[in-house]
Amino acid sequence: MLPFMFVGAIPSDRFVLDKKGRFEYYGREKFRDLYEAVKSMRFQGTRKYFLHRTHSAGKSYILAALTCLLFVEGVKIVYLPDCPEMLCDSFRYLQSALCLTFTGTGQHYEQSLSSAESTEDLISFCGARSTESIRLVFIIDQINALDPKDEKSDRFPLDIKRSVRALLDTAISSHMKLSSSSGNYLHALHDIYRQTGEERLSLYGGLTEVHIILCPFHMKLFTQEMAM
DSSP: OEEOOOSSOOOTTTOOOOTTSEEOOOOOTHHHHHHHHHHTOOTTSOOEEEEEEOTTSOHHHHHHHHHHHHHHTTOOEEEEOOHHHHTTOHHHHHHHHHHHHTTTSOHHHHHHHHTOOSHHHHHHHHHHHHHTTOOOEEEEOOGGGGOTTOTTOOSSOHHHHHHHHHHHHHHHTTSEEEEEOOTTOHHHHHHTTSOOSOEEEEEOSSOOHHHHHHHHHHHHHHHHHHHO
16 A cells, blocks of 8 residues: 555545555556656656556556655655646645645745745746756646647636646746656647657556566565655
């Protein structure tokens, strides 16, 4: 069982949490590839990855578990697990994620975030961290919800989608990003044929036999680290 590393609304359509806010993770062999990709990120090198998955690949669980591990290792992760929810209140959603990222790192950071009043304040906060050589890693799930052309996510006006996309693009401009879409994100397939500045990773469904055997052992060690 791993803690869900977000203090706002939980995407209950994809996660079932226990009373302690933990989710059960069985693991995927692709986890190591994603972990190594994030650890290899450099601001002046490859700093953006896009993860495309098929249905039933457990992508959201992998990203949630990856967030836990990177938090333990001291990486400054800004975890945004539910872009459709972010469309409801982008300021509060991003503020909540950043507050968790900088919890326990210094009173100055915590006060700056708690006193923020607008998305512009949050953008300024992220920009200021880059001048201190603090590079954030944004892990963003369901990013297809922000695409103005995505016919599957039409609950919100296009101008709201564009504004949230612009907010994230600006906040991330001096940092790094691993983003992911749902399995039916047709526009991700079109992006293969144009330059987007992102490296591509693919995820396919199912547990491999070797991972079914090894996963319980590795997750036991991982859970022990989280409890320390």
